[in-house]
Structure formats: C-alpha cells, structure tokens
Amino acid sequence: xxxxxxxxxxxxxxxxxxxxxxxxxSLIVLHNNYQRTVFSGxxxxxxxxxxxxxxxxxxxxxxRETNENLVEENTKLRNQIEELKTLCRWYAMDTLWNPxxxxxxxxxxxxxxxxxxxxxxxxxxxTIDKGAADGVQPxxxxxSSDGVIGVVEKVSRHYAKVLPLINxxxxxxxxxxxxxxxxxxxxxxxDYRYSYLNxxxxxxxxxxxxxxxxxxxxxxxxxxxxxxxxxxxxxxxANFLTIKVKLATDxxxxxxxxxxxxxxxxxxxxxxxxx
Amino acid sequence: xxxxxFFLHLFMLLLLQLAILDNIQLHSYVYINVYxxxxxxxxxxxxxxxxxxFGFLVGLFMxxxxxxxxxxxxxxxxxxxxxxxxLILTSNxxxxxxxxxxxxxxxxxxxxxxxxxxxxxxxxxxxxxxxxSFHNFxxxxxxxxxxxxxxxxxxxxxxxxxxxxxxx
Numbered sequence: 001x002x003x004x005x006x007x008x009x010x011x012x013x014x015x016x017x018x019x020x021x022x023x024x025x026s027l028i029v030l031h032n033n034y035q036r037t038v039f040s041g042x043x044x045x046x047x048x049x050x051x052x053x054x055x056x057x058x059x060x061x062x063x064r065e066t067n068e069n070l071v072e073e074n075t076k077l078r079n080q081i082e083e084l085k086t087l088c089r090w091y092a093m094d095t096l097w098n099p100x101x102x103x104x105x106x107x108x109x110x111x112x113x114x115x116x117x118x119x120x121x122x123x124x125x126x127t128i129d130k131g132a133a134d135g136v137q138p139x140x141x142x143x144s145s146d147g148v149i150g151v152v153e154k155v156s157r158h159y160a161k162v163l164p165l166i167n168x169x170x171x172x173x174x175x176x177x178x179x180x181x182x183x184x185x186x187x188x189x190x191d192y193r194y195s196y197l198n199x200x201x202x203x204x205x206x207x208x209x210x211x212x213x214x215x216x217x218x219x220x221x222x223x224x225x226x227x228x229x230x231x232x233x234x235x236x237x238a239n240f241l242t243i244k245v246k247l248a249t250d251x252x253x254x255x256x257x258x259x260x261x262x263x264x265x266x267x268x269x270x271x272x273x274x275x
Numbered sequence: 276x277x278x279x280x281f282f283l284h285l286f287m288l289l290l291l292q293l294a295i296l297d298n299i300q301l302h303s304y305v306y307i308n309v310y311x312x313x314x315x316x317x318x319x320x321x322x323x324x325x326x327x328x329f330g331f332l333v334g335l336f337m338x339x340x341x342x343x344x345x346x347x348x349x350x351x352x353x354x355x356x357x358x359x360x361x362l363i364l365t366s367n368x369x370x371x372x373x374x375x376x377x378x379x380x381x382x383x384x385x386x387x388x389x390x391x392x393x394x395x396x397x398x399x400x401x402x403x404x405x406x407x408s409f410h411n412f413x414x415x416x417x418x419x420x421x422x423x424x425x426x427x428x429x430x431x432x433x434x435x436x437x438x439x440x441x442x443x
Contacts, residue, residue, distance in 0.1 A: 020328075021353065024345045027338070
C-alpha cells in the first residue's frame with residue numbers, strides 16, 4: 001500500500017495529465033457532433049466485432065440445450081406424422097371397415113438419453129434413462145435420428161436395458177428399400193460399424209449403396225426406419241446372398257435417442273397367437 | 276513579473292484571441308492561436324499539477340468561447356505537460372530565469388526554438404482532434420504547418436511588442 005502511494009506521488013504529474021487528457025477527449029466525443037459520429041463509427045465496428053465473436057463462443061455452450069430442444073421437437077413432429085397418417089388412412093378407408101380405435105395412432109415416440117453403452121463385446125448392451133415409470137416396456141423399438149438402434153429388453157422403474165443392433169443375440173427383420181425383399185439382420189460380433197443381412201434370395205439384385213430399412217413385420221419397428229446401406233454383396237451359400245450392411249447409426253457417438261411404442265402390438269400378437 | 280502583471284497579460288491575450296484573431300477567417304488552413312503564450316510565460320517555478328490544471332482550464336475556456344468542447348483543452352493540457360521538459364531541453368538555467376521577458380536580443384534563438392516546438396505540438400493535437408481521422412493525412416499536415424507558422428509569427432509579435440522589456 002505504501003509503495004503504491006509512493007508510486008502515485010512520484011508520477012502524479014503524469015497521472016493528472018492522463019486524467020485531464022481523458023477528460024478532454026471524452027468532452028470532444030460527447031459534445032462535438034462530427035467527432036462523435038466518427039468515434040461511434042469506430043466503436044460500433046469494433047464492438048460489433050467483439051460481440052459477434054462472443055456470441056459465436058457463447059453458442060457452443062448452448063449446443064447441448066439446442067440439441068435437446070431439437071430432439072424434443074423431432075419427437076413431437078414424428079408423433080404428429082403418425083397422427084396424420086392415421087387420419088389419412090381413416091379418410092381413405094371404407095366406413096364399413098372402420099375399427100373403433102382408428103383415431104389412435106400406431107406408434108408413439110418418446111425421447112430418451114443413453115446413460116451407458118458398450119461396443120467392445122459380442123453381446124453389447126445399452127442403458128437409457130427412461131423406464132417403466134415413463135411407459136417404456138420390453139420389446140419397444142429404440143431409434144436415433146440417424147437410424148435404428150435396437151430393442152428394449154428389460155425395464156426397471158427409471159431405466160431400460162436396450163439390446164442394440166450390435167449384439168449377436170438380436171435379429172431383426174429388414175428389407176431392401178428399392179425392391180422390398182426382406183431378410184433377417186444379424187451382427188457377426190466383429191466390427192461395430194457393419195452388420196449382415198441374410199436370407200435374401202440370390203436372384204435379387206442388390207448393389208452397393210442400396211438402402212436397408214426395417215420391414216415392419218416384427219411389430220416392434222415401424223416400417224421403413226433406416227438401418228444402413230449396402231457395403232458389399234457375397235453369395236456364400238447356393239441360394240442366399242449375404243449382404244454386408246454399413247449401419248447408419250454410429251454406436252460410438254449417439255446420445256439423443258427415442259423409444260417407439262407400437263400401440264396395437266398386443267392386439268396384433270393376440271391375433272397371431274390365436275389358434 | 277508579478278502575479279498581477281501575469282494575469283493582466285493573460286486577460287489581454289484571451290481578449291485579443293477572442294475579439295480579434297478568432298474573427299479572422301483565413302481559410303481552414305490557418306488557425307492563429309496566440310493565447311497559448313500565456314502558458315509559455317508562466318513562471319518557471321510552476322512545475323507541479325497546477326500548471327496542468329491551468330493549461331486545462333485555459334483550453335476549456337477557449338472551448339466554451341469557440342464551441343469546440345474539449346479540442347483546445349486536449350491541446351493545452353499536453354502543452355502544459357510538455358512545458359517543463361521542453362524548457363530543460365531547449366535552454367540552460369540562466370535562460371529559464373529570463374523567461375519572464377528580461378533576456379537580451381542575443382538570446383532570441385532559444386526562445387524562438389521553444390515557441391516553435393511548443394506551438395507545433397499544440398497544433399498537431401488541435402488539428403488532429405478537429406480532423407479526427409487519418410484520411411487526407413497530407414492536407415492535415417499542411418494545415419498543422421501553416422497554423423504553426425502563423426501562430427508563431429503572431430506570438431513573437433505580441434512578445435516583442437508587449438512583453439519584452441526595452442533594453443537600454
């Protein structure tokens with residue numbers, strides 16, 4: 001403190017000079033129209049430069065929030081699409097065939113977050129932060145905005161265990177989008193980026209880059225959910241092709257996902273089990 | 276030079292500046308400012324903050340009169356700040372004692388140098404504050420040079436007419 005006072009006393013002449021000059025310049029800028037215009041021109045360009053940089057940086061901190069909002073909006077929109085689809089079907093339908101619950105939607109989307117995931121084993125599992133309390137039940141489909149992720153296997157009250165595509169136990173029904181031939185998709189347990197589509201008849205033309213989607217037969221997934229793209233085609237056995245599929249979902253970087261509930265699954269299964 | 280005499284000169288200089296010189300419209304290239312002589316002829320013993328305050332107030336007074344808020348004040352404050360250093364640079368001890376108008380004609384050299392440098396600094400600040408940009412830099416420079424020469428001429432004129440004691 002003593003040193004500071006000493007320093008101020010030593011340089012008081014210069015300090016007072018600087019203060020007076022500062023006062024003069026502020027008077028110039030405040031009270032002269034021309035100088036004020038020039039000065040505010042400089043400061044405006046300078047400050048707007050700074051503020052745009054700051055807001056650029058600032059945006060990064062809100063990326064997560066923005067992302068969550070987008071996912072939420074996405075879910076809402078997909079629910080609306082389902083509602084509209086039902087509505088369309090209802091209008092197109094013969095009134096005699098109008099079932100009682102035709103205004104209900106087929107699929108309901110609910111967004112969730114992955115809280116734990118593995119990709120290194122042959123039997124990988126994931127955990128998501130929605131459980132029975134949120135209406136999640138076993139055998140519901142799990143997708144991300146990139147594509148199919150897997151199927152809910154078990155649920156607890158607040159969490160659910162998901163069997164992803166990269167688990168050798170999971171087989172799902174998939175089809176080639178352009179011609180509709182379907183087969184079963186199963187992972188070989190090696191590279192988490194690729195899976196295999198089996199049981200496609202050998203005469204079917206499948207080319208590299210073709211889109212593979214869900215078939216909708218399993219009553220788990222809605223039809224035409226993206227799975228991946230054809231990477232290569234092998235004819236291993238005499239009658240069937242083995243198609244290597246590059247998965248659309250990158251299992252190492254998914255975070256925002258949604259669970260899809262099929263509202264009429266029970267009804268469908270009941271019908272199928274009746275004999 | 277007594278205090279009374281100094282304030283008389285200060286009053287005279289300001290009056291001269293406001294009543295006559297500020298009314299001479301010599302194109303925008305030439306500004307004649309004689310009142311800064313009041314800062315030049317302050318007693319040498321004034322070296323502390325008083326001189327800064329004096330410079331600032333004189334400049335501010337001119338600003339009020341000319342409606343140029345702050346421009347003269349910025350220039351005169353710098354002038355007051357530079358004065359002690361300039362005096363030490365351009366003269367020796369005996370000449371400083373003579374600043375109040377007693378020096379002989381043979382010492383005219385250092386006084387001229389002192390006035391020229393001071394006025395030049397003053398005009399640099401004044402005219403750059405007024406132009407407030409570095410566009411047309413050469414024209415601004417020309418204005419500084421013209422204003423400096425004209426001001427120095429009138430300052431010396433006033434100095435020799437009114438201030439310098441007649442030598443016998």
